[in-house]
Amino acid sequence: xxKTRAAMTFGAVLVAVTLAGCAxxxxxxxxxxxxxxxxxxxxxxxxxxxxAALEISFELxxxxxxxxxxxxxxxxxxxxxxxxxxxxxLRVVRDRDVDPEPFLDLTDAVRTExxxxxxxxxxxxxxADHARFYxxxxxxxxxxxxxxxxxxxxRADGTSETVLLRTPQPYANHNGGHIxxxxxxxxxxxxxxxxxxxxxxxxxxxxxxxxxTMLRLDVGExxxxxxxxxxxxxxxxxxxxxxxxxxxxxxxxxxGLRNPWxxxxxxxxxxxWIADVGQNAVEEVNFQPAxxxxxxxxxxxxxxxxxxxxxxxxxxxxxDDFAWPIVEYRHPTGRAVTGxxxxxxxxxxxxxxxxxxxxxxxxxxxxLVRPAGGPAENRELAETNMQVVSFGExxxxxLYVVDFADALYRVEAR
Numbered sequence: 001x002x003k004t005r006a007a008m009t010f011g012a013v014l015v016a017v018t019l020a021g022c023a024x025x026x027x028x029x030x031x032x033x034x035x036x037x038x039x040x041x042x043x044x045x046x047x048x049x050x051x052a053a054l055e056i057s058f059e060l061x062x063x064x065x066x067x068x069x070x071x072x073x074x075x076x077x078x079x080x081x082x083x084x085x086x087x088x089x090l091r092v093v094r095d096r097d098v099d100p101e102p103f104l105d106l107t108d109a110v111r112t113e114x115x116x117x118x119x120x121x122x123x124x125x126x127x128a129d130h131a132r133f134y135x136x137x138x139x140x141x142x143x144x145x146x147x148x149x150x151x152x153x154x155r156a157d158g159t160s161e162t163v164l165l166r167t168p169q170p171y172a173n174h175n176g177g178h179i180x181x182x183x184x185x186x187x188x189x190x191x192x193x194x195x196x197x198x199x200x201x202x203x204x205x206x207x208x209x210x211x212x213t214m215l216r217l218d219v220g221e222x223x224x225x226x227x228x229x230x231x232x233x234x235x236x237x238x239x240x241x242x243x244x245x246x247x248x249x250x251x252x253x254x255x256g257l258r259n260p261w262x263x264x265x266x267x268x269x270x271x272x273w274i275a276d277v278g279q280n281a282v283e284e285v286n287f288q289p290a291x292x293x294x295x296x297x298x299x300x301x302x303x304x305x306x307x308x309x310x311x312x313x314x315x316x317x318x319x320d321d322f323a324w325p326i327v328e329y330r331h332p333t334g335r336a337v338t339g340x341x342x343x344x345x346x347x348x349x350x351x352x353x354x355x356x357x358x359x360x361x362x363x364x365x366x367x368l369v370r371p372a373g374g375p376a377e378n379r380e381l382a383e384t385n386m387q388v389v390s391f392g393e394x395x396x397x398x399l400y401v402v403d404f405a406d407a408l409y410r411v412e413a414r
Contacts (some may be wrong), residue, residue, distance in 0.1 A: 017231045028329035028366055030376045038401065047410055049301025049353050050368050051379050057414045058352070061400065062093045063407035070178075071400050071408055072121050072390035076128035083408060086117035088137070090156070093408065104149065104406055105155040110137045115195075119177025122187060124221035126217055127151075130267060132166075132229060134187060134219065138332075141272055143168045144175055146189060148219070160239035164219060164234050167210050171195025174259040174277075183270040183290070186237055188253065189215040190260035190274070197302035198310070206254050207248025212300065214260060214274065216253035227381055241295030254288065256322070262339035266290075266355075275339025275357055276325075277302050281311070283337035284325035284370070285357055295321035327368055327378055328387035334359025340391035346400040348413035356381075356399060357413065365401070365411075 018197040031229040067086040074080060082103060088110035089102040110118050120136030127133060131151040139145050144167040150160040169175055174192030182188050193199045193212035204212035218237050220229025227235035242248035248255070259277040266273070270290030275297065282305030286298055301309055308315050340356040344385075348402065351367075358365040363384040370376040387404035391411075394400065399411040 011048075020251050025292050027333065027353060027380055028283075028327045028343075028378050030327055030368075030378055031278050049350060049369055051354065051367055051377050054350055054354065054367060054381060055414050056365070056383070058386075058401065058409040059412050061096055061408045061410050062098050064098065065091065065406050065408070067117075067240065067404060068389070068402050068406065068408065069117065069119065069404070070121060070390045071402050072123065073392070073394040074123040074127050074133070075125060075395055076123070077395060079395060081121075081392075081408070082121055082201060083402070084118045084121050088113055088118045090118065090135075092154075096315055101153075101155065103151075103154075104135070105158060106135070106137060109139060110141055111136075114172035115192075116142060116172055119175065120179035121190075122179045122180050122181055123222050125185065126221065128231070132221075133283075134179060136177045136189065138169065138175060138177070139166070141168075142172060143175060146179065146217075148186075155319040162232055164232070165189075165217070167191065169194060169200060169211075170201060175261050176257075180263065180265065181221065181274070182216070182265055185225065185232075187217045187219045187221070188263070188272075189217065190257070190263055191215065192259035192261075193257070193300065199258065202301070203301040204258065205297075205302065207255060208253060210249060210251060212257050213251075213255045213403055214253045214257065214263070215251045216294065219250060221339050229316070234300070240295065241293060251413065253294045254298060254323075256296075256302075258300040258301050258304075260339075260378065261336070264339060264341045264385075264391075264393075266342040267344045267393075271342075273339060273355060273357075274298075275337045276300070277336050278310065278331075281305075282307055282328050283331075283334055283359065284328040285355075286323065286340065287326040288323075297321060298323055298325075300374075309342070326376060333362065334364055335361040338390060339387045341399060343395055343397070343399050345393075345396055347396075347398060350413040351399070351411070358391070358401070360388050360404070363388055 070084040083091045090104040092099040116138035118137045122134045137343040146165040148162045164194045173195040176190040176192040193203045208363035218235035236250040262275040272288040274286040284305040338358045342355045343351040355368040365382040389404040392400045
């Protein structure tokens with residue numbers, strides 16, 4: 001791995017801090033929360049991975065990207081990797097070579113200052129048959145946009161955009177923007193609290209705004225869909241927690257989030273992992289089991305992780321009303337958590353069942369696992385020079401990490 005680090009042009013994008021004096025802090029801890037505790041990951045079936053013995057390395061796959069933010073596979077068996085660059089290009093990697101022409105060019109549509117840009121890409125299960133895919137970006141007005149595009153054999157049709165959702169953003173940071181299809185075929189969207197600092201508009205606890213939430217949308221890709229996939233707009237799954245609109249906006253799946261920069265579904269269990277970037281002190285990883293009916297309140301801006309926010313606030317809320325992180329760590333161990341994936345590939349059986357996540361600022365990577373019959377275990381696996389901005393999976397569930405400096409690596413056991 002290269003030992004140099006490019007200028008941290010994205011540092012202000014995720015957290016309003018500098019790296020000066022960024023000393024090592026305490027390791028992430030598995031959270032012991034007030035009763036009743038949040039649901040924990042299901043025990044790993046069969047032989048649990050030996051987290052204490054696991055050693056990992058990072059194999060360079062491709063480099064030379066311009067501020068890459070995300071990598072995904074299309075699930076079409078092509079073996080292609082799609083890398084989103086902040087400035088609006090979606091690039092294709094084939095057999096470690098980057099196509100000279102972008103798959104999609106949104107540079108004229110995307111606004112890029114601060115945390116804005118091309119922020120999310122999602123391919124539905126049927127992409128190989130119907131060539132529809134979805135993107136998330138910030139437009140010229142700074143609004144969060146979710147759109148559908150059509151693709152040809154090797155390139156997307158840039159004129160085929162159908163805008164499904166447009167959400168105004170009051171500030172340039174905490175946009176979130178990650179999107180992914182759940183095992184139910186619905187599109188999940190992570191939106192930050194709208195920005196600034198400390199959630200001045202109170203969006204995190206406001207069920208009448210889409211900001212500070214996870215959304216669950218019917219875009220026509222689910223077997224239970226009630227909308228046409230080639231139509232405009234989206235539908236509301238009938239089992240969304242606020243589907244009737246009486247207590248909150250029907251799109252909301254869960255709320256109380258500051259900046260859910262990256263989230264993922266476990267391909268084997270369907271569980272949802274949400275990493276929420278903290279404010280001044282705490283980074284957290286949240287876990288929602290596949291059996292959840294939704295509606296979790298993750299606590300922001302009343303809590304930062306399990307700590308009251310602001311720190312001197314007297315807690316008067318019933319803590320049973322909140323869902324608590326499964327793991328959290330304090331600054332300066334790291335300053336911007338980057339959520340990852342539970343490894344479900346086959347090439348590195350030592351990694352199977354481990355949830356990998358990292359930190360953008362410190363470059364550290366951790367693993368989390370819950371063995372059958374025991375509590376969750378967490379361990380630092382690497383301390384790197386990377387700006388760990390994202391993890392990703394290919395069609396075979398192999399795991400990758402994106403270095404915002406310019407490169408894509410595969411995570412391997414050694």
